[in-house]
Amino acid sequence: MDIAEREDTLLSLMRNARMTGNGAKHADIASYTGFSDQKIVSILHDLVLSGEVTDKGDGTYHLSNAGVIAAETVMRRHNILETFLQEMLGMDHEDAHAQACTMEHHTSDDTINRLRRFLKGSDECPTGCQRQRRRCSFKSLADCSQGDEVRIDAIRGCGRGGRLADLGLVPGELVTIKQRMSDTLLIRVKDCDIAISPEVARSVLVEVAP
Amino acid sequence: MKIGLIGNPNVGKSLIFSHLTGIGVEVSNYPGTTVDILSGISCLNRLPVEIIDLPGIYSLDGEGDEERLVLDLVLKKNFDALIVVLDAAHLERNLYLLLQVLEHHLPMVAVLNMADEAEKQGILIDTEELSRLTGVPVLLTAATIGKNIAEIIPIATEKASVGTYQVAYDRHIEGAVRTLMRVSGAPRVCSLLALQGIGTDTSLLEAAKTIAEEIEEEHRMPVSSLLAGNRHHGAAEIYHQVASRTQVKEMRGVDNWLLTPFPGVLIMVSILLSMLLTVFFVGSFFEELIVEAFEVGAIIPLQAANLDPLVYALLFSLVIAIQAGLGIAFPFVFTFYLLMSIVEDTGYMSRIAFLADRIMHRFGLHGQAIIPMVLGLGCNVPAIMAIRQIGTKRERHIAAFLITMVPCSARTVIIAGIVGVFVGLYAALSIYLIIFVLILLSGLVLSKITTGTQLGMVLEVPPLRIPSPVMVFTRAWIHIREFLVIAMPLLIISSIFLGLLGFYGILDIFEEITAPVMTGILGLPPFASTSLLFGILRKEMAFETLVVLAGTANLTEVMTQLQLYIFALVSTLFIPCISTIAVLYREQGLKTAIQISLYTVMLGFSVGALAYWISTIAL
Numbered sequence: 001m002d003i004a005e006r007e008d009t010l011l012s013l014m015r016n017a018r019m020t021g022n023g024a025k026h027a028d029i030a031s032y033t034g035f036s037d038q039k040i041v042s043i044l045h046d047l048v049l050s051g052e053v054t055d056k057g058d059g060t061y062h063l064s065n066a067g068v069i070a071a072e073t074v075m076r077r078h079n080i081l082e083t084f085l086q087e088m089l090g091m092d093h094e095d096a097h098a099q100a101c102t103m104e105h106h107t108s109d110d111t112i113n114r115l116r117r118f119l120k121g122s123d124e125c126p127t128g129c130q131r132q133r134r135r136c137s138f139k140s141l142a143d144c145s146q147g148d149e150v151r152i153d154a155i156r157g158c159g160r161g162g163r164l165a166d167l168g169l170v171p172g173e174l175v176t177i178k179q180r181m182s183d184t185l186l187i188r189v190k191d192c193d194i195a196i197s198p199e200v201a202r203s204v205l206v207e208v209a210p
Numbered sequence: 211m212k213i214g215l216i217g218n219p220n221v222g223k224s225l226i227f228s229h230l231t232g233i234g235v236e237v238s239n240y241p242g243t244t245v246d247i248l249s250g251i252s253c254l255n256r257l258p259v260e261i262i263d264l265p266g267i268y269s270l271d272g273e274g275d276e277e278r279l280v281l282d283l284v285l286k287k288n289f290d291a292l293i294v295v296l297d298a299a300h301l302e303r304n305l306y307l308l309l310q311v312l313e314h315h316l317p318m319v320a321v322l323n324m325a326d327e328a329e330k331q332g333i334l335i336d337t338e339e340l341s342r343l344t345g346v347p348v349l350l351t352a353a354t355i356g357k358n359i360a361e362i363i364p365i366a367t368e369k370a371s372v373g374t375y376q377v378a379y380d381r382h383i384e385g386a387v388r389t390l391m392r393v394s395g396a397p398r399v400c401s402l403l404a405l406q407g408i409g410t411d412t413s414l415l416e417a418a419k420t421i422a423e424e425i426e427e428e429h430r431m432p433v434s435s436l437l438a439g440n441r442h443h444g445a446a447e448i449y450h451q452v453a454s455r456t457q458v459k460e461m462r463g464v465d466n467w468l469l470t471p472f473p474g475v476l477i478m479v480s481i482l483l484s485m486l487l488t489v490f491f492v493g494s495f496f497e498e499l500i501v502e503a504f505e506v507g508a509i510i511p512l513q514a515a516n517l518d519p520l521v522y523a524l525l526f527s528l529v530i531a532i533q534a535g536l537g538i539a540f541p542f543v544f545t546f547y548l549l550m551s552i553v554e555d556t557g558y559m560s561r562i563a564f565l566a567d568r569i570m571h572r573f574g575l576h577g578q579a580i581i582p583m584v585l586g587l588g589c590n591v592p593a594i595m596a597i598r599q600i601g602t603k604r605e606r607h608i609a610a611f612l613i614t615m616v617p618c619s620a621r622t623v624i625i626a627g628i629v630g631v632f633v634g635l636y637a638a639l640s641i642y643l644i645i646f647v648l649i650l651l652s653g654l655v656l657s658k659i660t661t662g663t664q665l666g667m668v669l670e671v672p673p674l675r676i677p678s679p680v681m682v683f684t685r686a687w688i689h690i691r692e693f694l695v696i697a698m699p700l701l702i703i704s705s706i707f708l709g710l711l712g713f714y715g716i717l718d719i720f721e722e723i724t725a726p727v728m729t730g731i732l733g734l735p736p737f738a739s740t741s742l743l744f745g746i747l748r749k750e751m752a753f754e755t756l757v758v759l760a761g762t763a764n765l766t767e768v769m770t771q772l773q774l775y776i777f778a779l780v781s782t783l784f785i786p787c788i789s790t791i792a793v794l795y796r797e798q799g800l801k802t803a804i805q806i807s808l809y810t811v812m813l814g815f816s817v818g819a820l821a822y823w824i825s826t827i828a829l
Contacts, residue, residue: 154431155435162269162271162272162273162434163268163272163273163274163668164668165269165434165435165438165439166268166269166272166306166438167268167303167668167670168302168303168306168442170435170438170439170442171435171439172439173442179469179470179564181469181470181471181474181564181565181567181568182568183568184564184567184568184577184667186469186564186671189303190300190302190303190442191299191300191302191303192300192303192670193670193671193672193673194668194669194670194671195560195563195564195567195577195667195668195669195670195671196666196667196668196669197567197571197576197577197666197667197668198571198666199664199665199666200665200666200667200668
């Protein structure tokens with residue numbers, strides 16, 4: 001049983017449960033997933049063993065609590081991927097759905113979380129950040145407090161960008177806030193201490209903790 | 211043989227330079243810029259080797275004057291070999307510059323300085339591995355204890371080699387570089403620079419611009435940030451291959467005190483105050499000696515020589531100009547720079563900038579601007595030259611105004627010599643207070659009315675270090691020489707000019723014309739106008755001329771305490787000295803120089819008039 005087979009089976013069990021309110025026969029699952037009867041039997045057998053599916057004995061299968069959780073995770077991944085493909089990349093609904101169906105099995109949680117944040121962020125500030133800074137879900141260095149360790153997401157705007165990059169403030173770099181005096185920050189990047197003014201700190205966007 | 215020293219600021223480059231060259235260092239201004247370059251001669255097997263200390267930079271493709279200048283020199287292949295000085299204790303960040311320099315394919319050596327500091331922090335660096343990865347010889351040194359310094363020149367002259375490491379850039383960048391190289395035949399490094407819009411070849415720049423726009427569209431990031439990211443990535447990779455770190459407990463005990471609002475600000479204020487007091491006491495002691503020596507050695511013989519009146523007037527002007535220059539320059543300014551160099555070399559200066567950032571924002575400035583302001587306490591001339599480091603036009607404009615109001619050591623002489631001696635210590639302090647308040651108010655107003663953008667401070671705060679006495683002296687010497695070169699000729703010319711005016715009786719007419727203003731509005735005797743005029747030469751000459759014109763050193767015989775107070779107040783605020791005006795003109799342009807001069811004249815007179823008016827009402 002590979003990841004795709006397992007997850008597809010879980011998903012179809014869940015869909016079936018939502019539509020009919022009952023457990024599914026293995027023939028139903030086979031028609032959903034397109035796997036052969038034999039394969040379905042062996043997959044279901046494995047799932048029963050792992051405790052995600054219960055066999056009622058009357059030829060129907062139900063999701064256990066663990067199974068529901070697992071299926072919901074896959075479902076969430078699928079939805080986020082589908083939304084991203086459709087809304088952000090402008091794909092057809094059908095194509096987006098089909099792509100999401102194969103991508104959902106191999107996308108890491110981190111990617112999904114980032115995509116989710118990306119979608120959320122772009123919902124909230126469709127016109128870019130300059131005008132609606134308050135409402136935006138981005139966080140800048142200026143919003144961090146003393147002792148925080150954060151990762152740089154992006155450097156916004158012009159001005160001191162070049163000097164910041166030369167000093168090691170590039171996206172992906174870890175920054176520690178060593179000292180905060182009112183809004184002026186003393187940060188540590190690559191083992192070096194750098195003092196930056198509030199307006200510079202505001203131009204350095206950092207990752208929001210998930 | 212010509213060797214260039216290149217490296218980040220605060221890596222001990224200058225100390226290595228002074229170890230290599232000893233005395234006889236030459237400061238030169240590179241044409242078209244105002245960046246100082248030091249050069250000196252070292253000997254190897256009886257052959258002279260010229261060593262150039264380039265200004266400290268973080269990157270070769272930045273926008274600063276220093277960066278442009280170094281890039282220019284490197285591109286012209288001005289050097290037979292380059293010595294890249296890196297800080298072993300902060301190697302990862304320093305490797306960034308090394309990788310950039312490597313791209314220029316010049317013979318070079320990497321010197322990992324601060325080996326002692328790295329060792330203390332538990333950092334071990336495999337120099338052989340670093341040499342293998344980069345393709346250039348690597349030498350571990352510690353300039354503060356003189357370790358391996360003697361080997362630098364032999365290695366640089368004999369073993370310097372062109373590096374082999376190449377940063378792996380993003381594939382779009384690599385593609386663009388290949389295209390540019392094929393189309394224009396430019397070397398790789400020029401194509402990379404052209405993508406960032408740097409270079410002189412217009413057709414290459416045009417081609418690069420189109421490609422760069424495409425890349426920026428694709429990545430939603432400027433090309434320069436992409437390059438920087440890739441280089442930092444490369445640097446980090448190398449660093450993790452060559453350095454290993456044993457955990458040592460981090461020591462930043464002192465910084466915990468220095469960088470907090472309490473007691474950090476308190477410490478800062480007391481350090482600055484004690485600096486001023488030291489300058490004042492040490493300075494006035496030596497000033498007296500020097501002035502006395504001139505008095506006995508030059509002025510008295512001159513008066514006794516019975517010369518032709520015109521020749522006498524000329525010689526006298528010349529002598530008092532030199533007397534004033536040396537009497538101020540050496541005792542006050544040199545002491546000040548000595549202390550200043552200590553503050554700079556320990557790394558405390560950037561801590562001051564950090565602490566002051568907030569208050570400076572009120573004036574539309576930022577923390578870095580405190581450095582020239584503090585320098586201004588010594589002399590306004592180098593302070594105004596230091597403004598160029600602080601960013602935008604708006605910030606420079608505001609800083610120029612405020613710095614010319616900062617009481618320099620010459621004005622300290624007036625305040626102390628007139629008010630401190632004849633009126634009292636508290637009265638002298640009150641003048642400082644008035645000036646300080648006026649600076650604050652001017653700053654607040656200027657930040658409202660000056661147009662332009664504000665960028666803010668990005669300043670590295672180096673670890674605290676014990677300064678080397680040699681470096682402190684060298685730096686103070688370089689400062690004072692700069693000061694003498696700018697101030698002395700002006701001083702002599704204007705002194706002679708005023709001497710001639712006096713000789714032909716024009717000064718008397720001037721006094722007559724200004725008398726109503728002097729007596730009516732400021733309540734001063736008519737001869738005060740002449741001494742104010744002389745004050746434009748060098749501020750403290752206002753005091754000296756006053757003594758000469760009054761005909762007695764005991765000024766209370768001819769003027770009341772109130773008159774002395776008002777005189778000191780007006781002459782300290784009044785128009786900057788001629789050297790300051792000259793340097794303002796050079797650095798900020800004619801318009802700003804005139805604006806500042808008019809503003810300070812107005813300020814001096816109105817504050818003086820106000821003081822007189824209040825006193826007439828009160829008394």
